[in-house]
Amino acid sequence: MLQFIFKRLLHMIPLLLGVSLLTFLLMALSPGNYFTALQQNPQISPETVARLKAQFHLDRPWYVQYVFWLGNVLSGNFGYSMAYKISATSLILARLWNTFLLSFSALIIAWGVALPLGIWAAVKKDSWVDRACSLLAFMGLSVPDVLLSLLALWFAAATGWFPVGGAESPLHDFMSSAQQFWDRVHHLILPAIVLAASDLAGIMRRMRSCLLDTLHAEYVTAARARGLGEGWVVWKHALRNAINPLLTIFGYSLAALLSGAFIVENIMAWPGLGRLTMEAFFAKDSYLVVDCVVMATALLVIGNFIADILLAWSDPRIRLK
Amino acid sequence: MAGGGILIVLYLIALFAGFIAPYRFDDLNTDYSFHPPIWPKLQGFHFVVPRYEPGSGTFVYRLVPNDTKPLHFFVHGDNYKLFGFIPATIHLFGTGDPHHPVYLLGTDQFGRDVLSRLLYGSEISLSIGIIGILLSFTFGMIIGGISGYFSGWTDTIIMRLCELIMSIPALYLIISLRNTFPPSMSSTQVYAMIIIILSFIGWAGMARVIRGMTLSLREQQFVLAARSLGQSHLKIIVRHILPNTFSYVIVAATLSVPYYILGEVVLSFLGVGIQEPNASWGNMLTAAQNTEYLQNYPWLLAPGAAIFITVLAFNFLGDGLRDAADTKSL
Numbered sequence: 346m347l348q349f350i351f352k353r354l355l356h357m358i359p360l361l362l363g364v365s366l367l368t369f370l371l372m373a374l375s376p377g378n379y380f381t382a383l384q385q386n387p388q389i390s391p392e393t394v395a396r397l398k399a400q401f402h403l404d405r406p407w408y409v410q411y412v413f414w415l416g417n418v419l420s421g422n423f424g425y426s427m428a429y430k431i432s433a434t435s436l437i438l439a440r441l442w443n444t445f446l447l448s449f450s451a452l453i454i455a456w457g458v459a460l461p462l463g464i465w466a467a468v469k470k471d472s473w474v475d476r477a478c479s480l481l482a483f484m485g486l487s488v489p490d491v492l493l494s495l496l497a498l499w500f501a502a503a504t505g506w507f508p509v510g511g512a513e514s515p516l517h518d519f520m521s522s523a524q525q526f527w528d529r530v531h532h533l534i535l536p537a538i539v540l541a542a543s544d545l546a547g548i549m550r551r552m553r554s555c556l557l558d559t560l561h562a563e564y565v566t567a568a569r570a571r572g573l574g575e576g577w578v579v580w581k582h583a584l585r586n587a588i589n590p591l592l593t594i595f596g597y598s599l600a601a602l603l604s605g606a607f608i609v610e611n612i613m614a615w616p617g618l619g620r621l622t623m624e625a626f627f628a629k630d631s632y633l634v635v636d637c638v639v640m641a642t643a644l645l646v647i648g649n650f651i652a653d654i655l656l657a658w659s660d661p662r663i664r665l666k
Numbered sequence: 667m668a669g670g671g672i673l674i675v676l677y678l679i680a681l682f683a684g685f686i687a688p689y690r691f692d693d694l695n696t697d698y699s700f701h702p703p704i705w706p707k708l709q710g711f712h713f714v715v716p717r718y719e720p721g722s723g724t725f726v727y728r729l730v731p732n733d734t735k736p737l738h739f740f741v742h743g744d745n746y747k748l749f750g751f752i753p754a755t756i757h758l759f760g761t762g763d764p765h766h767p768v769y770l771l772g773t774d775q776f777g778r779d780v781l782s783r784l785l786y787g788s789e790i791s792l793s794i795g796i797i798g799i800l801l802s803f804t805f806g807m808i809i810g811g812i813s814g815y816f817s818g819w820t821d822t823i824i825m826r827l828c829e830l831i832m833s834i835p836a837l838y839l840i841i842s843l844r845n846t847f848p849p850s851m852s853s854t855q856v857y858a859m860i861i862i863i864l865s866f867i868g869w870a871g872m873a874r875v876i877r878g879m880t881l882s883l884r885e886q887q888f889v890l891a892a893r894s895l896g897q898s899h900l901k902i903i904v905r906h907i908l909p910n911t912f913s914y915v916i917v918a919a920t921l922s923v924p925y926y927i928l929g930e931v932v933l934s935f936l937g938v939g940i941q942e943p944n945a946s947w948g949n950m951l952t953a954a955q956n957t958e959y960l961q962n963y964p965w966l967l968a969p970g971a972a973i974f975i976t977v978l979a980f981n982f983l984g985d986g987l988r989d990a991a992d993t994k995s996l
Contacts, residue, residue: 363830375844483882489928491935492970495954499964502957510956604835608932612955619837623936626841634845640837645835 444617448602451540463552485546495610510614581600596652672979687782697910700725772965783945795927802865806872811903814880831870921984924977
């Protein structure tokens, strides 16, 4: 098992390096940078611009810039955000934490709701529950994130039960710690539900079909013939085997949520990594865009890594590959 | 099959968008900003269109009683280009009177008819989906076929590249690619750029799957036969191996088009795709982001409904095709 983990880790490193190189190359190909706007500002002398450029190594060819950037990143320094005028590291870490929060809440909501619903729909197949769940799943899979976020904003504005976007209310700093906690939770609910919605539909469908598959197996019939109660049969025998494919999906679902947060963050003004990427993009702060993209890729890769470990843990045959 | 039917209707509508839309997409009419939808009423056997005038307060309109104009079909209106190159002035319906507008879905903040913009936007959004899919899947199939057929270093390098591209979350990759292009370009250039960006993301996944299928198809007898008959490698890939992957490719393509359409919508929504005044579904949704507008003028969400219907139809069609092609599934 440890050998498997080690091999996968070894696999991840060149992947991340390659991704950072690719993104850096894309950034280098982009016309203009943060300093083009500064150059056109008559109040800033050309010497200052040249000095700033040299400071950020923007006057060297892109592979030299890449080496500097890589060296910085590996020592934990994400550089200096030219647009925000603060260290990019603290900016990224703060936003990363927000994205994490959102994704984990969405994960809990999605899996917490989808699994019981899927089980219920499978156990009571072809009843109204089953049909309602199928309809819900189909709708959830078809409604795009964009539309759902806009509808959620409308809902929040119309009813006033939830705040319209943002992660904290303006009075956050003046609240007591308990109030601050509930304030954050209050702001988290709607974006997390929106993010969870599309995943929920897929998981519910998979859970239902997996459980249906196992319920038709012979050992289930045997268990029933032995006189075991229906609940016991489902819980102890069928579910344990049905869960297997879902473990893979769990890992990939985590990865997908981390990147899927992009749209929800931008529309509902949740200050996370996706929103930072767009802000950096509009400010033409290329280094920050590269940092964000590499960060997001790292999250996705780590999510896939966790998924692979979960799969290897549950299915020993994978470990032998 | 219902999905297929809906899609045919949608694409036909997109094809004839200029004809069906009563107005052009950039037809400003600031007297009628945020006008609610005007629906023709039935009077006897004719449709008549009521008129509204500005009432008290901003963007509030009051019905003017007894001031209606009959709705005609095939009227002369603003000129447009049918299919992009045939100049024409005849529209499907209208009143022919600029003081009696027919805003079936209301207007936006500049007084532009939402329905017309929706139809012009459908031209762009739907076509980007199809062209993007064609490009990326063709490219992906060829690369995947080559990679699977000639294993060894070619295979390893191409697969590493595919893995690289697939590791970057799609939307972040879209943004970095968008970063590579200049911020402001002409509308045709933007259109081509969006297609290039979307294709860049899509080919990697397809290439991987095709490579897997090629690896198994390569061992079949007919490939050996073709080789012994002296066919070149490329011909074998294109003529024999790839056609056997079509059943998977068609289903995958149908189920992927919604993602391409959504990719374009997200790009335009964030303001870095199709620019104003050209209409695109994502473009029109930016106005809906403002909750004040949303609450008071909910018809601004019409493009969202259009996107939903399109995605739903593609999912129906894809599911149906998959059930038809894959006999093993439940």
